[in-house]
């Protein structure tokens with residue numbers, strides 16, 4: 001039974017995840033190596049709680065469902081039934097965390113990674129009880145998107161997968177168990193196929209970035225929220241898909257390295273909203289306004305999709 005959860009790493013993903021778990025009645029202890037990240041996470045927590053209210057996700061009874069922040073990793077993980085690791089997407093950074101917590105947790109504590117796509121089998125090499133390690137891949141923003149992928153590595157015990165799947169269900173979220181530990185799992189394989197083509201089209205001057213977003217959001221995104229890709233094939237007709245894919249697949253980007261446009265921007269520390277500039281530019285005020293506007297729209301769409309409006 002999972003009651004107490006340690007969330008390790010409070011950057012983009014950690015705070016919303018902590019808020020959503022607490023709303024599900026779990027006792028969360030949240031830790032980051034950077035004091036500034038802890039401070040930022042504290043303020044993000046109340047923003048996420050307001051969004052959870054607008055999704056009508058009822059608060060748990062008083063006394064359960066709390067988030068406590070700590071700057072001590074031993075304090076964070078001691079007594080935890082589940083540790084969710086949310087540190088940067090880098091095997092050696094993640095391995096350091098696993099090594100640090102290895103001696104601090106019980107042998108049956110589950111260690112989940114929110115990795116975007118590092119195979120769980122690789123991460124398991126760095127922990128002494130690999131049967132208790134599992135992928136638990138949330139989607140950003142984690143307090144709003146209900147789907148979470150659950151991935152077993154080669155050494156993950158089936159019971160570990162079942163426990164995490166049941167936990168996700170028990171707090172009203174939607175687990176999807178991925179059957180093979182492939183890089184990127186399923187969500188990011190699909191997303192990165194789309195992003196590779198989108199970046200390539202902008203880089204080749206086929207379309208401007210703003211128009212690319214209009215085309216994809218209104219042409220594909222809006223539709224795909226209602227009709228998934230497999231159902232869409234049937235709606236369009238497999239005969240049409242066969243004809244178009246027979247000439248188009250060979251023309252799609254098959255780049256197997258990072259696009260120069262992305263390398264150029266990241267080398268200039270243009271990471272997107274978090275640094276004020278990426279594909280577009282953002283003042284701090286614009287970034288804040290954009291975040292609440294996006295949350296408001298995602299909540300409205302989700303309420304409709306769930307048949308609550």
Ligand SMILES: NC(=O)C1=CN([C@@H]2O[C@H](COP(=O)(O)OP(=O)(O)OC[C@H]3O[C@@H](n4cnc5c(N)ncnc54)[C@H](O)[C@@H]3O)[C@@H](O)[C@H]2O)C=CC1
Nearest residue numbers: 009010011012013032033034037086087088089115116140
């Ligand atoms: N950004 C996204 O949209 C998504 C990211 N992910 C995955 O979640 C993980 C975290 O991603 P983000 O939150 O975006 O990263 P981030 O870079 O925004 O935050 C990472 C946090 O980890 C902290 N950190 C670094 N080393 C640490 C350590 N040894 N102990 C404790 N904290 C440490 C950093 O101070 C930072 O606050 C990555 O594996 C990423 O691929 C998964 C889903 C979506």
Ligand SMILES: Cc1ncc(C=O)c(C(=O)O)c1O
Nearest residue numbers: 115116117138139140141188
């Ligand atoms: C660009 C990008 N990369 C990874 C992830 C998740 O792992 C996301 C997301 O959840 O939105 C993303 O947008």
